Amino acid sequence: KFISKMEGSAQRQPTIEIQELDGEHITFLLKGTDLSVANSLRRIMIAEVPTMAIEFVTVHANTSVLHDEFLVHRLGLIPLKSHKADLFRYQRECTCFGSCPQCSVEYSFKVKSEKKDGKMPVYAHHLIAKGDSKIHEVLPASSEDNEENIDKILISKISNGQEIDCTCIARKGIGKEHAKWSPVATVALKQIPIIELNKQKVNLIKNKEDFVNCCPKNCFILRQETGTIDIEDMDKCIMCEECIRKATALGVEGVVRLSLKNDEFLFTVEGTGALAPEEVVQKSFEVLIQKMNSISEALNVEGGIVSN
Numbered sequence: 001k002f003i004s005k006m007e008g009s010a011q012r013q014p015t016i017e018i019q020e021l022d023g024e025h026i027t028f029l030l031k032g033t034d035l036s037v038a039n040s041l042r043r044i045m046i047a048e049v050p051t052m053a054i055e056f057v058t059v060h061a062n063t064s065v066l067h068d069e070f071l072v073h074r075l076g077l078i079p080l081k082s083h084k085a086d087l088f089r090y091q092r093e094c095t096c097f098g099s100c101p102q103c104s105v106e107y108s109f110k111v112k113s114e115k116k117d118g119k120m121p122v123y124a125h126h127l128i129a130k131g132d133s134k135i136h137e138v139l140p141a142s143s144e145d146n147e148e149n150i151d152k153i154l155i156s157k158i159s160n161g162q163e164i165d166c167t168c169i170a171r172k173g174i175g176k177e178h179a180k181w182s183p184v185a186t187v188a189l190k191q192i193p194i195i196e197l198n199k200q201k202v203n204l205i206k207n208k209e210d211f212v213n214c215c216p217k218n219c220f221i222l223r224q225e226t227g228t229i230d231i232e233d234m235d236k237c238i239m240c241e242e243c244i245r246k247a248t249a250l251g252v253e254g255v256v257r258l259s260l261k262n263d264e265f266l267f268t269v270e271g272t273g274a275l276a277p278e279e280v281v282q283k284s285f286e287v288l289i290q291k292m293n294s295i296s297e298a299l300n301v302e303g304g305i306v307s308n
Helices: 035-047 068-076 208-213 242-249 277-299
Strands: 015-021 025-031 051-062 104-112 120-123 127-130 154-158 163-173 184-197 220-223 228-231 256-271
Touching: 015 277, 025 277, 035 184, 035 256, 035 277, 051 068, 068 154, 068 163, 154 163, 184 228, 208 220, 208 228, 208 242, 242 256, 256 277
Parallel strands: none
Antiparallel strands: 015 025, 025 256, 051 163, 104 127, 104 163, 120 154, 184 256, 220 228
16 A cells, blocks of 8 residues: 655555456556556556566478568467566576576477368467476466367468477566567556536426437436436546537536546556456556655655655
8 A cells, every 4th residue: 555644645545446357357446546656557557567478489490371570470479377477587687698497488389280171270379388387387378278269369370281390488578678578458547537417507408308318428317207317327427528518509507517536546457368457456566666665765765755
């Protein structure tokens, strides 16, 4: 938790409320902080959470329809399971010359088609890791998929007699260096909207149904039994201000007032498969805390005040 200790401001204790979670997505509400921290968290998820990805490929043979460069590019973008990424060193920090089990994972990628009819699909799970058990866990995100699963990562298709023979080396990195190391496909950040209705002016609207239907997200509802307009779902609001324009066009101004909460933010995170969505969030908080601690140490902060 981050606690503001600046003089003259109240202490804040940010909290997270998870709304949806599955194997690929997480939606959570971050409360009790400001936009700068929320946006920093978003940027860290995209660019500074470390994962493993293929960095070097040696092509020994390739008689497929894909050029070597195209094939290597596809291999580099395969998401690798990176739950053990913290056990590896960055190559720039390793004492080895080239690669070693402390900073790299080596794969054998060798397939040959003997299928006389049709094409043989080549999937990411054809990558075979070499080394100990730690290395064996750094596998393509689709490696556990069975033959019936349609979500397997297709690399190419080869005909009878064609083959691909490569040696691949994966290394640890972050999305800031290359997008292939980013653990997320997208991170959406939204401030929570506030809708306020002036009940007296709402009653002045003659065509209430027209006003309610103007909202593209159906944030309003018309109570037929009472003829009143209520807010049905405030969180759906996208701040398009169509309701304000519609009320003005109907001859009544000041019906709706829109604003944003300054301390609540809705995150939607979609992972690539390299890390579970909740792991991405947890590790991004760890990186953010490390950055804050580094700044505090560099500035010699005591009690939230920079000492002279």
